[in-house]
Amino acid sequence: MNIKMDPMGRAIADYWKTKTMVSTNRQADRLRVFSPMFEEDEIPLTTLFRTYENMPKIEQKALDMATGKTLDVGAGAGCHSLVLQEKGIDVTAIDISPLSVATMKKRGVKKAFEQDFFALGSQQHVFALEGQYDTILMLMNGIGIVGTLDRLPEFFRLLDKILAPGGQVLCDSSDISYVFETEDGLIELPDDMAYYGEQSFQMQYKDTIGEPFPWLYIDADTLRERAARSGYAVEVVAEGEHYDYLARITKKTENIMKSFKSTAWILPQPVLIIGTYDKRGKPNAMNAAWGGQWDMHEIMISLGSHATTDNLAENPEFTVAFATADTMIASDYVGIVSGRNTPDKMEKAGWTVEKAPHVNAPVFKEFPMTLECRVKQKIDESETGYYLVAEIVNILCDEKYLAEDGKPDVEKMKLITFDPVHHTYIQLGKAVGNAFADGKQLMNEPSGEAGRK
Numbered sequence: 001m002n003i004k005m006d007p008m009g010r011a012i013a014d015y016w017k018t019k020t021m022v023s024t025n026r027q028a029d030r031l032r033v034f035s036p037m038f039e040e041d042e043i044p045l046t047t048l049f050r051t052y053e054n055m056p057k058i059e060q061k062a063l064d065m066a067t068g069k070t071l072d073v074g075a076g077a078g079c080h081s082l083v084l085q086e087k088g089i090d091v092t093a094i095d096i097s098p099l100s101v102a103t104m105k106k107r108g109v110k111k112a113f114e115q116d117f118f119a120l121g122s123q124q125h126v127f128a129l130e131g132q133y134d135t136i137l138m139l140m141n142g143i144g145i146v147g148t149l150d151r152l153p154e155f156f157r158l159l160d161k162i163l164a165p166g167g168q169v170l171c172d173s174s175d176i177s178y179v180f181e182t183e184d185g186l187i188e189l190p191d192d193m194a195y196y197g198e199q200s201f202q203m204q205y206k207d208t209i210g211e212p213f214p215w216l217y218i219d220a221d222t223l224r225e226r227a228a229r230s231g232y233a234v235e236v237v238a239e240g241e242h243y244d245y246l247a248r249i250t251k252k253t254e255n256i257m258k259s260f261k262s263t264a265w266i267l268p269q270p271v272l273i274i275g276t277y278d279k280r281g282k283p284n285a286m287n288a289a290w291g292g293q294w295d296m297h298e299i300m301i302s303l304g305s306h307a308t309t310d311n312l313a314e315n316p317e318f319t320v321a322f323a324t325a326d327t328m329i330a331s332d333y334v335g336i337v338s339g340r341n342t343p344d345k346m347e348k349a350g351w352t353v354e355k356a357p358h359v360n361a362p363v364f365k366e367f368p369m370t371l372e373c374r375v376k377q378k379i380d381e382s383e384t385g386y387y388l389v390a391e392i393v394n395i396l397c398d399e400k401y402l403a404e405d406g407k408p409d410v411e412k413m414k415l416i417t418f419d420p421v422h423h424t425y426i427q428l429g430k431a432v433g434n435a436f437a438d439g440k441q442l443m444n445e446p447s448g449e450a451g452r453k
């Protein structure tokens, strides 16, 4: 801001120089405030230099609540910053008025900068942002600098950047609807008015006249509703004597966990292709997602009543292949068509069949890896099926899919998993860490960090 356009700064500087009211009688020596909405007013310069004892209750409350690294926005003559500094709080004061900043420094504010709040976090900030702030203080109708309701989203986006996790904004404002109160006590707002708190002001001190600027007075309900849209919560922590209030704005952190009724949503689920021979040695395959490891050498599959179950009753040996992106269509096909009524099911699937070396069951050569299994136990057997527990007799892996260490390379296989929520198949991606190893990083960290990693 050009100092020739800085009436507030000039008044503050003059007052500090003389440490006394320059002249209360002469119009030109007062900090005059003009607005289309209100009668001409003035800001008594003594209030800009007030001590804690002379501050209104809501400001005292805000200063009592300030903790941690604090940013005093629109700090003026620095009266709030000085109180906090005195209390040992690490406070940074910013103001767009160069003469105010110069005066603050003379008064002993250690960190005072000429800085537009809205330029913080962009390339235009004049001081290095030292991380985020635990408290952002905006007093003397401080949230007014937002100017209009439409600018609130920008304000909250800036908070996303500069407010530390768990941090707070302490700001005051007023509900000025009383201005529109009729003699009958009704509030009558002009029809053509956007929001009654959106005002415009201009200041003059001696011959220094500032630019008109927009100023927002916002009632607590509107602030609460607008803040919620941007993910912030507003709590009114104190009320003043004249429709003014102190608000504490914090980021909403609670996770909204929606409930769903019980269903088979273990994630991720495998896509297992079970291969069996019928009593005549004709191969069959079915798709199964409800299966997994049972013990070190055993697997479990929840089996319904299928051609596969018929085959296992005759011959308790089978294979389990892991479906891939390349075999996905036929893998789904064998899960929706039964060998009981589709004699050419396996011809349609089109897989190359070979007898497994260790069990009497088919191996489908298009799959990179196959378990050779033998039924060990049928749990809860009924006409609708049973839980099958089977021993893993041997594991076959196509040499193409071996890693350099000679073991199966799961990343190479393009394996798919079944998404039971949307009934899709999802291809596995890259390895993201090392099991039984990466977790060790947290062993010596303070608690609370683990959940974020």
Ligand SMILES: Cc1cc2nc3c(=O)[nH]c(=O)nc-3n(C[C@H](O)[C@H](O)[C@H](O)COP(=O)(O)O)c2cc1C
Pocket: 284, 285, 286, 287, 288, 289, 290, 291, 302, 303, 304, 305, 306, 307, 308, 309, 332, 334, 335, 336, 337, 338, 339, 340, 418
């Ligand atoms: C994605 C998917 C997962 C399936 N999971 C299972 C399962 O875990 N258990 C089961 O008995 N059937 C499951 N099925 C159904 C069988 O694969 C299906 O009934 C098949 O037609 C049986 O073939 P079959 O009668 O030739 O043996 C699944 C099907 C699909 C598509």
